[in-house]
Amino acid sequence: MIRISLRSFWDHKRRLISTIVAIVLGVAFMAGTFVLTDTLDKVFDDLFAEVSDKIDTQVQGEVLFSDPFGGDQRALLDAGLVETVAAVDGVAGIAPAVGTIGFGSTNRILDADGKAIGASQGPPTLIESWTTDPDLTAYVVADGRGPVADDELALNVAAIEEGGFALGDRVTMVNQFGREEFTLVGAVTFGSAKSSAGATSVELTLAQAQRLAGTDGKVQQILARAADGIDEAELTRRIAAVLPPNAEAITGTEAGAQLSKSVQSGFSFFKVILSVFGGVALLVGIFVISNTFSILVAQRTRELALLRAIGASRSQVLRSVLFEATFVGLLAAGLGLVAGVGLAKGVTAVLDATGADLPTTTLQVRSSTVIAALVIGLVVTLVAALIPAIRATRVPPIAALREVAIDRSNASKVRIGLGVTVALLGAVFLSAAWTDGSSDALPTVGMGAILLIVGAILSGPVLSGPSVLALGAPLPKLNGVTGKLASQNAARSPKRTSATASALIIGVALVGFITVFAASATSSVTSEVERGFKGDFVIQSTAGAFGPPSGFPGAVADTAAAVDGVEVVVPLGFGRGEFTYPDGKKATQFLTSVEPAGLDQVLEPRMTDGSMTDLRDDGIVVDKELAEAHDVRIGDSIAVTVAGGEAFELTVQAISDDRSLLGWFTVTRETYKAAVPELLDVQVFGKIAPGANLPTVISGLETALQDTPSIEVLDRDGFIGALASQITSFVTFIYGLLILSILIALIGIANTLSLSINERTRELGLLRAVGMHRAQLRATVRWEAVLISVLGTLVGLSLGLVISWALIEALSSQGLTVFTMPIGALAVITVLAALFGTAASILPARRAARLNILEAISYE
Secondary structure (H helix, E strand, O other), rough: OOOHHHHHHHHOOOOOHHHHHHHHHHHHHHHHHHHHHHHHHHHHHHHHHHHHHOEEEEEOOOEEEEEOOOEEEEEOOOHHHHHHHOOOOOOOEEEEOEEEEEEEOOOOOEEOOOEOOOOOOOEEEEEEEOOOHHHHHEEEEEEEEOOOOEEEEEHHHHHHHOOOOOOOEEEEEEEEEEEEEEEEEEEEEOOOOOOEEEEEEEEEHHHHEEEEEEOOEOOEEEEEEEEEOOOHHHHHHHOOOOOOOEEEEEEEHHHHHHHHHHHOOOHHHHHHHHHHHHHHHHHHHHHHHHHHHHHHHHHHHHHHHHHHHHOOOOHHHHHHHHHHHHHHHHHHHHHHHHHHHHHHHHHHHHHOOOOOOOOOOOOOOOOOHHHHHHHHHHHEEEEEEEHHHHHHHHHOOHHHHHHOOOOOHHHHHHHHHHHHHHHHHHHHHHHHHOOOOOHHHHHHHHHHHHHHHHHHHOOOHHHHHHHHHOOOOHHHHHHHHHHHHHHHHHHHOHHHHHHHHHHHHHHHHHHHHOOOOOOHHHHHHHHHHHHHHHOOOOEEEEEOOOOOOOEEEEEHHHHHHOOOEEEEEEEEEEEEEEEEEOOOOOOEEEEEEEEEOOOHHEEEOEEEEEHHHHOOOEEEEEHHHHHOOOOOOOOOOOEEEEOOEEEEEEEEEEEEEEEEHHHOEEEEEHHHHHHHHEEOOOOOEEEEEEOOHHHHHHHHHHHOOOOOOOOOEHHHHHHHHHHHHHHHHHHHHHHHHHHHHHHHHHHHHHHHHHHHHHOOOHHHHHHOOOOOOOOOOOOOHHHHHHHHHHHHHHHHHHHHHHHHHEEEEEEEHHHHOOOOOHHHHHHHHHHHHHHHHHHHHHHHHHHHOOOOOOHHHHHH
């Protein structure tokens, strides 16, 4: 039976190409994700292990709260603790450390042309205190020296090369205090790398780093190295014994692992993205594989019946088909592994090209990755081939006497009942978007979306026949008998048509969902800006509202207020903190800061209780959804802890219902300024004076702010356009990843048509014998492909519309208030699907037209 299976594989090798391609593409994404992750882990583990070898103990503050966006926020350490640690027996060297991160327009280094080094949405700028002890720093002086005076700095080699600097040059930095100049005295590397994962490293004296980080003379870490004869564990134990309760000591090895994990988390989105879309590709591939094996089994009915007739048992037939599937799965998984390594290589090249300069290392192809790739490919293939294999065991020996073997099986009542039940259950889950009324319904809505798609696919065989006939009804008038044959061919094998369309349904449902979601998000943004924004202009980072936390100096608002024609400016900032509700529960959320004076002239937020004019420096505004969840009322107290360790209590003075404008919590700018280490704004809303000319004012603002990099001044239309542009960029990126699933689905269509042509060889030969031209035969095959493509597209778009409608409704509290159906875009998707279906049919149609009439008629 093994020899028979191998020969069967060889005889059908061309027909199994699409199956192999489907597995290869899906496994490549998965394997590439593993290789990329392992490689990045290896890079940073090695790098920080090398760095931590120099440090025996690291003293750091206790964790105040865990921030999912910025890591653990820790308490600051009193400067006097440095001397306490230095006095511990066995400490041979010590170094206090302070640093801050710059995004957007703050803490940025300018090149000779006044442009900020690095991309506004790329790796950040690291402002760090220079460690004079070379045995306690990750940086190595490549040229010059470290800073010793407060007007000196050192830069990493990559930043010096990008900025075109030389030692001795005056270097300009933009920070929260404005523009400041320093003398470049040193060039450093991070270990052996020119940069730390593409970041710009700025080394300053401890006093300057403390000033820019806003630590008020405190330090963030204390690094220590041990005297000869004392290991890191012993030194850490001794130092821990003298620390106050709000500080902890960890070994250098633990510090290196902690830092490596923090940096690696910045690259985790690659793993998530590639894994998700690799999973989608494999899911679509399952339908292609299952359909391929179903048709192959149907075509080999006579062969399998003969095997049964000469004594082969059902288990032998089952093992034969599964062995063939195993061979295909292992072969494709091996090819997918190779392709995955190439994908990982390409991603690392992209990282290098975008400025994320990584230390060089060989790609890490671990045994676990090889095993995972082979197992994934094998399991997916076996799962997809299992039902066709079981069906093969049910072929009776008498079937060997039939002239042709065509899969005429219809959908079972059990499957239809199950499909309807699952779809109805999905609809019930989706209804939570309307009945729950909050973003907490998102998990339920997501489960409903999955169930709805699964239910539609399970119900496909009973619906595909009538649907194809309905879609093909106009074809006889357009294309005569060829159109009629095309619709009848697709309708008479509903399971095959449904399985083929199902692969396309998943991809198109995601495309349709993203298309509708993007259009709705754009409409919602436009609606919210038109409703809530009463001003004339906005100043913001070029990274936009959806980029990293990109702030700019608070002086920007003051500069803007002084421009002729500007009547009102209202700065808005964002931070993060831990909030303790009256019920004792805690949560880490964003904190918005505003200037209440003049707010009503530029913004009109919706309020549930109270008014923004009620907000004072001792108060806080809470979002309605959070207030309801924790039974918060006006007059209650909420404890707030922010980065740096500042803790205070604020009184709830209003309840808002406008998260898109005010976020979860809102305080005055003075409260925010007193609490956080450094004041940064992310937007400034403004209004011009009566009679002033808006273009003239905007030009004046741009001139006044030209010394601040990476910010832009936008009017109302420009603000809306910038938000829409960011949504479009994100959607384009998602489209690029979804192309893979669409490609696999189209390969499945081509494969199904090719196999069905082989199945209908004798029928096609008879059609040619009674006078059908080759062009007519090609048209028949093409129209069949178009019908299947349009069917899958229409069902997929319908599912995408329903799912996006539910999701928009569930996110209404987040500012997505308008559901928009982009008719033009959806029509384009439908037309493209028909065109792609036609393209997928070219080779099968050509092959059908080239059949030899006599050989086709005699084909069995």
